[in-house]
Amino acid sequence: MDLRFGDSKPTDEERAAVDALLGPPESSWEGADRSDADLRWARGGREARNRRDLLLPGLHAVNDRVGWISEGALDYLCRRLTVPPAEAYGVATFYAMFSVRPRPATVLHVCTDLACTAAGAAGLCADVESRLAPGSGVQVERSACLGLCERAPAALAIRAGETARPAFEDEARPGPQGGPGAQPPGEGNGKGRRGRTTQRSTAVCAPATPDTAVRAATAPETAPPEPPPATAVPQAGDPALTLLRRVGTADPADLDDYRAHGGYTALRRAFALGPAGVIREVTDSGLTGRGGAAFPTGRKWQATASQPDHPHYLVCNADESEPGTFKDRVLMEGDPYALVEAMTIAAYATGAHRGYLYLRGEYPRALRRMEHAIGQARARGLLGDDVLGQGYAFDIEIRRGAGAYICGEETALFNSIEGHRGEPRSKPPFPVEKGLFGRPTAENNVETLVNVLPVLTMGAQAYAAIGTGKSTGPKLFCVSGSVARPGVYELPFGATLGELLRLAGVRDNLRAVLLGGAAGGFVRPDELDIPLTFEGTREAGTTLGSGVVMAFDDTVPLPRLLLRIAEFFRDESCGQCVPCRVGTVRQQEALHRIADRTGDGAADDIALLREVGRTMRDASICGLGQTAWNAVESAIDRLGAYE
Amino acid sequence: MTVTPLGIPRRLLEFTLDGEPVRAPEGSTILDACRAAGKDVPTLCEGDTLTPKNACRVCVVEVEGSRTLVPACSRRAEPGMEVRTGTERARHSRKVVLELLASSVDLSTTPRVAGWLKEYEAKPDRFGPDAARVDEEPRVDNDLYVRDYGKCILCYKCVDACGDQWQNTFAISVAGRGFDARIAVEHDAPLTDSACVYCGNCIEVCPTGALSFKSEFDMRAAGTWDESRQSETTTVCAYCGVGCNLTLHVQDNEIVKVTSPHDNPVTHGNLCIKGRFGYQHVQNRD
Ligand code: SF4
Ligand code: SF4
Ligand code: SF4
Ligand code: FES
Ligand code: FES
Numbered sequence: 042m043d044l045r046f047g048d049s050k051p052t053d054e055e056r057a058a059v060d061a062l063l064g065p066p067e068s069s070w071e072g073a074d075r076s077d078a079d080l081r082w083a084r085g086g087r088e089a090r091n092r093r094d095l096l097l098p099g100l101h102a103v104n105d106r107v108g109w110i111s112e113g114a115l116d117y118l119c120r121r122l123t124v125p126p127a128e129a130y131g132v133a134t135f136y137a138m139f140s141v142r143p144r145p146a147t148v149l150h151v152c153t154d155l156a157c158t159a160a161g162a163a164g165l166c167a168d169v170e171s172r173l174a175p176g177s178g179v180q181v182e183r184s185a186c187l188g189l190c191e192r193a194p195a196a197l198a199i200r201a202g203e204t205a206r207p208a209f210e211d212e213a214r215p216g217p218q219g220g221p222g223a224q225p226p227g228e229g230n231g232k233g234r235r236g237r238t239t240q241r242s243t244a245v246c247a248p249a250t251p252d253t254a255v256r257a258a259t260a261p262e263t264a265p266p267e268p269p270p271a272t273a274v275p276q277a278g279d280p281a282l283t284l285l286r287r288v289g290t291a292d293p294a295d296l297d298d299y300r301a302h303g304g305y306t307a308l309r310r311a312f313a314l315g316p317a318g319v320i321r322e323v324t325d326s327g328l329t330g331r332g333g334a335a336f337p338t339g340r341k342w343q344a345t346a347s348q349p350d351h352p353h354y355l356v357c358n359a360d361e362s363e364p365g366t367f368k369d370r371v372l373m374e375g376d377p378y379a380l381v382e383a384m385t386i387a388a389y390a391t392g393a394h395r396g397y398l399y400l401r402g403e404y405p406r407a408l409r410r411m412e413h414a415i416g417q418a419r420a421r422g423l424l425g426d427d428v429l430g431q432g433y434a435f436d437i438e439i440r441r442g443a444g445a446y447i448c449g450e451e452t453a454l455f456n457s458i459e460g461h462r463g464e465p466r467s468k469p470p471f472p473v474e475k476g477l478f479g480r481p482t483a484e485n486n487v488e489t490l491v492n493v494l495p496v497l498t499m500g501a502q503a504y505a506a507i508g509t510g511k512s513t514g515p516k517l518f519c520v521s522g523s524v525a526r527p528g529v530y531e532l533p534f535g536a537t538l539g540e541l542l543r544l545a546g547v548r549d550n551l552r553a554v555l556l557g558g559a560a561g562g563f564v565r566p567d568e569l570d571i572p573l574t575f576e577g578t579r580e581a582g583t584t585l586g587s588g589v590v591m592a593f594d595d596t597v598p599l600p601r602l603l604l605r606i607a608e609f610f611r612d613e614s615c616g617q618c619v620p621c622r623v624g625t626v627r628q629q630e631a632l633h634r635i636a637d638r639t640g641d642g643a644a645d646d647i648a649l650l651r652e653v654g655r656t657m658r659d660a661s662i663c664g665l666g667q668t669a670w671n672a673v674e675s676a677i678d679r680l681g682a683y684e
Numbered sequence: 685m686t687v688t689p690l691g692i693p694r695r696l697l698e699f700t701l702d703g704e705p706v707r708a709p710e711g712s713t714i715l716d717a718c719r720a721a722g723k724d725v726p727t728l729c730e731g732d733t734l735t736p737k738n739a740c741r742v743c744v745v746e747v748e749g750s751r752t753l754v755p756a757c758s759r760r761a762e763p764g765m766e767v768r769t770g771t772e773r774a775r776h777s778r779k780v781v782l783e784l785l786a787s788s789v790d791l792s793t794t795p796r797v798a799g800w801l802k803e804y805e806a807k808p809d810r811f812g813p814d815a816a817r818v819d820e821e822p823r824v825d826n827d828l829y830v831r832d833y834g835k836c837i838l839c840y841k842c843v844d845a846c847g848d849q850w851q852n853t854f855a856i857s858v859a860g861r862g863f864d865a866r867i868a869v870e871h872d873a874p875l876t877d878s879a880c881v882y883c884g885n886c887i888e889v890c891p892t893g894a895l896s897f898k899s900e901f902d903m904r905a906a907g908t909w910d911e912s913r914q915s916e917t918t919t920v921c922a923y924c925g926v927g928c929n930l931t932l933h934v935q936d937n938e939i940v941k942v943t944s945p946h947d948n949p950v951t952h953g954n955l956c957i958k959g960r961f962g963y964q965h966v967q968n969r970d
Contacts, residue, residue, distance in 0.1 A: 043852070043853070044854070044879070045855075045878075045879035047870070047871070047873075047877065112870075112871045115870075115871070116870075125854030125855075125857075125870075125879065126871070126879070127854055127855055127856055127857040127868070127878070127879065128847075128857045130857065130859055130868065130869075130870045130871055130872070131857035131858050131859045131868070134860045134861070135859075135860070135861050141871070445861070467738055467755070467758060611862060611863065612862060613862070614861070614862040614863070615861060615862065615865075616838065616858070616860070616861050616862040616863065616864070616865030617737075617739050617838075617865075618738075618739045618740070618741055619739065619740050619741050619742075619781050619785055619837070619838075620741055620777070620780070620781055620784065622838070622862060622863055622865070623784035623785065623787070623788050623863065624780075624784055625862070625863075626788075626815075626816050626863050627784065627787075627811050627815065630811065630812070630814065630815060630816065634812075649810065649811070652776070652780055653780060653784070655776065655777075655780075656776065656777045656780035656781060658752070659744070659752055659753045659773065659776075659777050660741040660744050660752070660753050660777040660781060661741070661752075662738070662739070667752060
């Protein structure tokens with residue numbers, strides 16, 4: 042590889058941001074000043090090229106510090122990592138959170154997705170935009186779901202600056218109530234600290250008003266602090282809970298408190314059982330993946346564990362970007378050690394010594410909590426060379442996503458970690474055979490992994506007794522929209538949709554329920570006796586998906602919602618295959634045309650939608666294109682949306 | 685001048701193609717088997733010298749037991765597979781994919797597409813006059829070749845040819861996402877400011893004419909490009925000792941472009957800047 046780098050030089054800040062991640066450059070080949078020795082030796086090559094996976098963290102480093110990624114910064118990063126600039130440019134322009142054009146240091150993401158639209162996001166956006174006109178030093182961006190739907194409408198302010206991140210200081214400081222789970226203010230609020238305003242900061246603002254959103258962007262220290270994660274769990278404190286039982290009762294920053302609440306008993310049992318024993322237990326429990334595909338977890342682990350090729354990897358998919366989903370966020374914020382422990386068990390069972398936690402970029406608090414938990418676990422010998430003194434080595438690395446729904450697709454996620462564009466690969470080969478870095482990889486999402494803890498502590502039989510014969514165990518549901526108590530609910534599989542909605546305080550004038558998120562389907566208010574299981578929803582001609590339940594009352598304009606879903610898929614298509622790249626555009630155009638039409642006036646376009654939708658489902662490479670038409674189709678067929 | 689190197693003999697596997705039992709060497713794709721059986725499956729992103737990205741999806745076929753259709757160009761044949769190439773379902777997808785493509789980019793210089801559009805009764809116009817198109821001005825920023833992304837179907841062939849499959853220069857990549865995705869050099873700069881070494885291997889593989897010789901581009905603009913008046917002569921490049929094969933395309937006694945035979949086991953259709961573009965001296969008659 043003979044790489045060519047342009048003439049643009051990084052600024053001192055950009056260089057410092059990259060060097061903070063990669064260490065100082067060692068020779069002029071890597072962008073240091075030229076020395077005599079450089080004329081006689083060349084370094085880099087394979088060694089540097091093997092660090093290609095640091096491209097995404099490098100782009101984050103620059104974007105976090107400066108707010109955008111200049112030519113000079115990109116070229117410098119490429120030089121350090123031996124990555125061709127054209128490829129790095131392709132990666133940088135793939136993600137919504139990066140910009141390759143100059144922009145203000147502060148970006149305010151205002152959610153315009155389903156729950157937020159139903160809660161008045163349009164007005165919020167207009168108001169915020171008028172108050173933060175160009176020149177205000179804040180760029181306002183309309184964004185897809187921020188994973189804060191239970192507190193819609195939502196906004197997220199990100200200010201670039203130097204990161205002197207005393208994240209754990211924040212965590213340790215007693216919050217307003219002083220008790221466990223007490224809340225730190227927004228990350229690095231920067232108030233008074235070093236007296237600088239160039240501190241990097243993030244402020245989550247939900248529910249947002251024009252006033253709080255503007256304050257979060259312009260003066261984060263005056264914005265209201267984020268409520269504790271337990272506020273997203275209406276059942277918090279209920280002793281009958283399994284997966285959510287520690288959220289709000291144990292201090293998410295305190296490892297000892299985690300242990301006092303039953304933490305690390307599952308890992309001890311895992312070591313007692315041995316890897317094969319763990320897999321047997323997980324298989325017997327009937328645990329299936331909670332991300333939507335419902336694949337048996339034990340089978341996936343077995344298939345990975347038995348691959349002769351090494352090393353094996355474990356990847357935790359924490360890139361939940363399905364509109365309406367926020368359960369993984371709540372788990373990571375409210376019970377981070379549980380995920381660390383569960384990942385350790387999964388790695389042990391599948392023979393992996395390195396785990397990647399791919400965490401969506403829009404979750405600043407979950408990131409801090411997980412960083413802290415991993416750091417503490419490492420310091421206490423629960424991660425590292427000798428986990429629990431059992432001679433088993435395992436460590437976790439966090440990788441931050443940068444705003445791309447498609448990176449939740451497992452193979453796109455691998456590409457993203459490896460420093461390539463987050464485009465799905467075609468399968469076969471499957472990840473258990475050739476996954477991350479081309480090696481056997483077990484990939485599970487957060488909720489699936491956290492289920493492994495009760496499987497081991499209560500035993501496979503007891504776990505399998507929860508739920509129904511085919512869908513075993515407890516399940517988390519993200520309820521949002523027109524309900525009195527939106528949030529994450531835990532119910533055994535088999536409860537009905539109506540039971541769940543009553544728990545959440547559904548209102549009388551219910552018009553439609555979106556099940557399974559944007560890739561799922563709508564059901565009618567007279568279908569609330571659908572049992573919430575994989576087989577039950579399938580029988581009812583719909584899907585459970587990742588467990589999203591969005592309720593819409595009759596004040597919500599349905600065509601607008603459908604158009605928003607189509608826009609979402611148009612924006613999030615990776616662009617690799619034609620049915621999805623162009624099909625999502627044609628669908629959005631057709632829905633736009635018929636926004637106010639019904640009956641005969643809409644018939645032609647609905648026929649067109651069906652034809653395109655059928656092709657997308659049949660011929661797209663990955664699940665995004667294959668499911669993009671589901672929700673709209675169900676609205677037409679089940680709700681009679683345009684009749 | 686075709687040399688077909690004999691590979692290691694491969695085992696044959698058996699499966700069913702449109703109800704007929706067929707045998708194919710292990711490792712062949714469904715498309716290979718279709719072609720061997722004389723079946724015509726349309727393809728765009730597949731190319732004889734590259735591993736297909738299976739991005740265009742015009743080659744989809746039905747495979748028994750598969751939830752979705754399957755790209756024939758990339759899926760390996762497996763023993764016992766039941767493949768059907770001409771079902772209503774497969775034909776429907778091909779038709780809509782062709783419509784989607786033809787409604788979004790200019791396929792006027794893509795060989796064979798007009799025939800497929802007719803065969804599948806595709807009506808690209810039905811998405812209406814306001815359907816979004818990739819409307820881009822051709823980029824003429826150097827004397828050797830022109831990039832006209834208004835014709836690009838994002839088949840990734842040029843990226844693979846410039847990257848790790850052939851040239852290893854990595855001058856181009858896909859930038860952006862979704863409908864806004866485009867082939868671009870670093871920082872979307874002019875070609876002259878990029879890492880491009882002008883080997884022209886990307887032009888060689890481009891199936892749509894989105895990448896073309898400046899000579900061809902100018903002649904098309906002037907209305908003088910006429911393939912029926914062109915002759916092709918394959919000869920050996922005289923510049924260096926590698927000895928690549930060149931195919932000179934000559935119209936009215938002028939070389940109008942240079943390609944290279946893909947079945948040549950040394951070059952597989954690849955050349956360097958001299959062989960590809962350095963032909964002016966031949967016709968310099970002063
Ligand atoms: S279906 Fe969509 S998201 Fe998936 S590979 Fe194709 S273009 Fe990309
Ligand atoms: S420029 Fe040509 S080769 Fe490159 S992606 Fe577009 S159509 Fe394919
Ligand atoms: S094309 Fe280039 S490499 Fe090939 S023979 Fe000519 S000068 Fe040599
Ligand atoms: S946060 Fe706005 S819809 Fe989820
Ligand atoms: S030719 Fe097979 S997908 Fe393009």
